[in-house]
Every structure is written in structure tokens, then in C-alpha cells.
Amino acid sequence: MLPIIPVILSGGSGTRLWPLSREAYPKQFLPLVGDDTMLQATWKRVASLADKAPIVVANQEHRFMAAEQLRECKAIPDAIILEPVGRNTAPAIAVAALHALSQHEDALLLVLPSDHVVRDEHSFHSAVKVAAQAANQGKLVTFGIVPDAPETGYGYIKATGSGEVRSVERFVEKPNLETATQYLASGEYFWNSGMFLFKASRYLEELRQLQPAIVTASEAALERAARDQDFVRLDAESFGQSPSDSIDYAVMEKTQDAAVVPLDAGWSDVGSWSALWAVSDKDENGNAHHGDVIEVDCHDTYAYGTRLIALIGLRDVVVVETDDAVLVGHRDRVQDVKEVVNRIKREGRSEAAAHRKVYRPWGAYDSIDNGDRFQVKRITVKPGASLSLQMHHHRAEHWIVVSGTAEVTRGEEVILLTENQSTYIPLGVTHRLRNPGKLPLELIEVQSGGYLGEDDIVRFEDTYGRT
Known part of the structure; x- marks a missing residue:
């Protein structure tokens, strides 16, 4: 048996779970x-x-989040392959396969999206062993x-035969409700x-x-x-x-060697x-609530937030x-969140792409207030982390240390600031912020200028x- 290498696809930037999931901080994180x-x-x-360390394929804009989260769960990847542009799953898997073959004679690639839920891991493991x-x-x-x-939200696979491994007859696009009902009754179709x-x-x-163009481009890129x-x-x-193509269109729908293993997990x-409501733990009235939520006479609701949320008489x-x-919607209409996101983009607003709190490899910043200039x-x-050595053409900055110790490079001088101390960075002056301590550094930054x-x-x- 060849060794199994997990290939985790983390390149997505979907917004179907907006406002929690954004382009800069999608749901897999x-x-x-x-x-x-x-x-x-x-x-x-x-x-x-x-059997071998995983290969992760990620959007280059998410590289530090992916690396940090893998480190937190003690995963040591063989590589985090960074996509400069999205080209769908076929090229992403191609570069992972090419990288794997550069390290091993051959291997089984277990390709998994990074944003799925599997409740029954025992059944999943059994299916993987059969598939292997x-x-x-x-x-x-x-x-x-x-x-x-x-x-009606999934594509389907029609299988032939019976048993643990079946031949694929065809792949089917997302059906309408009547067709999906027929698929379910036949017992021949799988999601x-x-x-x-x-x-x-x-x-x-x-x-x-x-x-072949996908392989050629992937080989050159690697x-x-x-x-x-x-x-x-x-x-x-x-x-x-x-070419931008999914593995389904590029390979699985055309190959003569496609097989399907049924999975009920x-x-x-x-x-x-x-x-998400469907896979969440619920109370006796079907409510799935996360955070500080008070409900009165509610049924089959979903609530997620950090501040107090009060729900009364909702279903x-x-x-x-x-x-x-804040998003408020009927559960049967939440697919329409894409219309909200599209309107936000058309209006040139930032809420589709990023949260108010933005994560960086050195830490994070939260834009708590803004106004004219x-x-x-x-x-x-x-x-131990440090921001880049940088300069601004249009703004000056004032830094006030709330807690921790800050090492500040300001022009030619380097100074140390502690709690309640501050410094001013004039427009055009080269500067850098570093945390030399063992505790997080927290500070307030006030920016002023014509462009921020x-x-x-x-x-x-x-x-x-x-740089």
C-alpha cells in the first residue's frame, strides 16, 4: 500500500457565510x-x-493565518503551497501532486477541502481505507x-453496481427539486x-x-x-x-477510472x-445559539455574535x-446573502472583504473609530514580532502604549516605551514597531492626514x- 498524504485545499475566499466569513478571513479559518x-x-x-506530512494549498493572502492555525494544532506541513491567483481545484491538486512526486516515488493523495464538517469520523476513516x-x-x-x-444545492453522482466501491456512471449538475426528489428515491445517486x-x-x-495545459502551467509554476x-x-x-477548471470537469467526468465510495458520516x-444550523447542537426547541444569546419563545433559530443578542417570538x-x-434573515432565504455581498461590492464598501479587526502575521489591528482626516x-x-520598517506619504501617527513594551524605530533613533508612554511619528519619517517582550504589546494608534x-x-x- 502506498503512503497516504493529505492534501488540504484552503484557497477559498467565499462569502456565503457573510458577515462572519469575508474574503480576507474566510470560513476555513x-x-x-x-x-x-x-x-x-x-x-x-x-x-x-x-503516513506523511500534509500538503496545504492556500491563497497567498491567507498564508500566515494558515501557518499559524496549523502550528496551533501541532500540524507540521510538508509544504504550504501558495496560489498567486485562483485557478480552481484541478491546478491546485496538480501542483500538490507534482510536489508530492518530487519528495516521494509515489503516494496516495487524500484531497480534502478545508471547510467541511464530518460528524462521524469513524465512518469517514472506514471509507478512506476502502477507497485506498x-x-x-x-x-x-x-x-x-x-x-x-x-x-438542490449540491451536484450529484450517479453510481452503478453495489458494494463499497462503485463505478461512476455520470456527474450531474445541481438539480431542481423535482429531479432531486427522483434522485433520492432511486437510491442510485450520491451528493x-x-x-x-x-x-x-x-x-x-x-x-x-x-x-495538458494545466499540467504544463503547474510544472512551470512549481x-x-x-x-x-x-x-x-x-x-x-x-x-x-x-486554465481555470475544477477536478470534476477536467478529470473525473472524463476518465474511465472514476470510482465512488458511498459515505454516510x-x-x-x-x-x-x-x-450550519443543521449541523450545530440545538436546544429542545431547535435553536442553535453561539455567544451571549437570550431567547423567549423561539423555535429553530440560529444566532451567532459577541454582544448580547435578544430574540423574542421568532421561528x-x-x-x-x-x-x-448584522445579518437578519429567514433560514429559507439565507442563500440570498450573496445578493447583499454583491451590493456591498458595487457600492465600494469594505465590509465584503475584511472585518473591522484585521489579522497580520505580527498580530492584528482593530479600526475602532474614524472620521474626516x-x-x-x-x-x-x-x-518577539515586528512590523515592517516603513514610511507614509500622507499621514502622521501617534502611538500610546496600553500594555507591554514597545521598541520604536523613529528615523535614526530607537526608543523603548512602556505603559502610558507615547511617541509621535511625523509624516514621511521612517519607522518600525517591535515587541521585545514576552507578553503581547497593545497600543492605540491615532492617524491624521489627508489620506489614511x-x-x-x-x-x-x-x-x-x-517588501
């Missing part, structure tokens, strides 16, 4: 079900099955979820999970035959990649030339607030609160490769 984030839960689910036998014989295996409802198991060499062999510790930064120009892709309603937005931020710097955008930063030196 959120603890939506339990204490672990969805990325961490994905790794823990497969850790005991893995078929994959070892050259099959390209997908996991078909045993449907329990006529779901398409987007999870796969196959030899790295077999996947590339099929892809080279069916979509060959010209820059390597920085665990990060493998794909060459942007080469990877950008790859409490799976969900958590693609909407109603789906089938979703309420989600963040620092800068000023902005106030609360900044947290991790112990985040793109008014000229970096001269940076620990995190952002």
Missing part, C-alpha cells in the same frame, strides 16, 4: 463548529490516517455522500462531496491526457517557485497561464447559514452579529517578505 477552526478540524480528522484499496489499483476515487433529503483519493501519478497521467521555510510561492506568471460543506430566523455588520486603531503585536488608506505604506524591510 473560523471556529464554526466546536473550538477548532475548520482548517484545524480538517487536519485532526485525517491526522491518524496520514481501490486507489492503490489505479482508480480515481471520490466520496459520494449518501443523501438524506432532495438537496458530490469534493473529496478524492488517488495516486499522485495517476491523477497527473489523466490530467496530462485530458487537460519549477520557478520561490521557497521560504514552509511556504512554496508559485510563480505568478506561469500559474496564471493555467454526517457530512456538510457548510455552504449557508441554514446548513426559522438567522441572526449573525459582528463588529461592523483621522483614524484610531487598537494594535496588538505578538511577543492601507496602501499608503512604503516598506523598506520586512520579516514576512512583503
Whole structure:
């Protein structure tokens, strides 16, 4: 049996769970079900099955979040491959397969999206072991979820035969309700999970035959990649030339060796607030509440927030609160959140892309107030971490230390500031902030000037490769 290497796909930036999930902080980095984030839960689910360290494919904008969350759950990846642009799953898996073959003679790749829920891990492990036998014989295996409802939000797989491994007859696009009901009654159809198991060499062999341009671009992007510790930064120009295609369209629907292993393990892709309600723990009235929530005479509601939320006499309603937005909607209409996000984008607002609190490799900043020609931020710097050596053309800054110790480079001088001390950074002066202590540094930053955008930063030196 060839060794199993988990390939965790973390490149998504979906907003179907807005306002909690944003482009800059998507759902795989959120603890939506339990204490672990969805990325961490994905790794823990497969850790005991893995014979080799995982390969993670991530959006380069999310690289530090992915690395930090993996470190927190004691996962040591073989590589975190960074996509400079999104090209769908077929190229993402191709670069993972090419990387795996550069390290091993061959291996079974267990390909998993990083934002799914699997409640029954024992059944999942059993299905993987069955799939591994078929994959070892050259099959390209997908996991078909045993449907329990006529779901119109998923693609379907029609299987032939019976037993633990079945042949794939065809893949079907998302059906209407009448068709989905017929699929459910027939017993021949499964939901398409987007999870796969196959030899790295077999996947590339099929892809080279069916979509050779993807392999060519992936090979060039990996060959010209820059390597920085665990990060493998794909060459942007080469990877950008790859066709954008899913593994389903590029390979699975065309290959003669597609197989499906039925999986009944409490799976969900958590693609909407109603789906998250369905997999959440509920009270005796069907309410799933997270945070400080008081309800009176409510049934089948979902609430998520950090401040006190009070619900009275509601049924089938979703309420989600963040620092800068509140979503209220009927559970049957939450798919329409995409219309809200599209309108936010059209109006040029920031709430579709980022939260008020923005995470950086050195810590985070929270924009707590702003107005004409000023902005106030609360900044947290991790112990030992440092911001870049930088300068601004349009703003000056005033820093006040709330707790911890700050080492401040200001022009040619370096000073230490402690609690209740402050300094002023004039416009155009080169500066840097570092936390030399063992505790988090917290400070208040007051910006003033004619332009306060985040793109008014000229970096001269940076620990995190952002110059």
C-alpha cells in the first residue's frame, strides 16, 4: 500500500457565510463548529490516517493565518503551497501532486477541502481505507455522500453496481427539486462531496491526457517557485497561464477510472447559514445559539455574535452579529446573502472583504473609530514580532502604549516605551514597531492626514517578505 498524504485545499475566499466569513478571513479559518477552526478540524480528522506530512494549498493572502492555525494544532506541513491567483481545484491538486512526486516515488493523495464538517469520523476513516484499496489499483476515487433529503444545492453522482466501491456512471449538475426528489428515491445517486483519493501519478497521467495545459502551467509554476521555510510561492506568471477548471470537469467526468465510495458520516460543506444550523447542537426547541444569546419563545433559530443578542417570538430566523455588520434573515432565504455581498461590492464598501479587526502575521489591528482626516486603531503585536520598517506619504501617527513594551524605530533613533508612554511619528519619517517582550504589546494608534488608506505604506524591510 502506498503512503497516504493529505492534501488540504484552503484557497477559498467565499462569502456565503457573510458577515462572519469575508474574503480576507474566510470560513476555513473560523471556529464554526466546536473550538477548532475548520482548517484545524480538517487536519485532526485525517491526522491518524496520514503516513506523511500534509500538503496545504492556500491563497497567498491567507498564508500566515494558515501557518499559524496549523502550528496551533501541532500540524507540521510538508509544504504550504501558495496560489498567486485562483485557478480552481484541478491546478491546485496538480501542483500538490507534482510536489508530492518530487519528495516521494509515489503516494496516495487524500484531497480534502478545508471547510467541511464530518460528524462521524469513524465512518469517514472506514471509507478512506476502502477507497485506498481501490486507489492503490489505479482508480480515481471520490466520496459520494449518501443523501438524506432532495438537496438542490449540491451536484450529484450517479453510481452503478453495489458494494463499497462503485463505478461512476455520470456527474450531474445541481438539480431542481423535482429531479432531486427522483434522485433520492432511486437510491442510485450520491451528493458530490469534493473529496478524492488517488495516486499522485495517476491523477497527473489523466490530467496530462485530458487537460495538458494545466499540467504544463503547474510544472512551470512549481519549477520557478520561490521557497521560504514552509511556504512554496508559485510563480505568478506561469500559474496564471493555467486554465481555470475544477477536478470534476477536467478529470473525473472524463476518465474511465472514476470510482465512488458511498459515505454516510454526517457530512456538510457548510455552504449557508441554514446548513450550519443543521449541523450545530440545538436546544429542545431547535435553536442553535453561539455567544451571549437570550431567547423567549423561539423555535429553530440560529444566532451567532459577541454582544448580547435578544430574540423574542421568532421561528426559522438567522441572526449573525459582528463588529461592523448584522445579518437578519429567514433560514429559507439565507442563500440570498450573496445578493447583499454583491451590493456591498458595487457600492465600494469594505465590509465584503475584511472585518473591522484585521489579522497580520505580527498580530492584528482593530479600526475602532474614524472620521474626516483621522483614524484610531487598537494594535496588538505578538511577543518577539515586528512590523515592517516603513514610511507614509500622507499621514502622521501617534502611538500610546496600553500594555507591554514597545521598541520604536523613529528615523535614526530607537526608543523603548512602556505603559502610558507615547511617541509621535511625523509624516514621511521612517519607522518600525517591535515587541521585545514576552507578553503581547497593545497600543492605540491615532492617524491624521489627508489620506489614511492601507496602501499608503512604503516598506523598506520586512520579516514576512512583503517588501
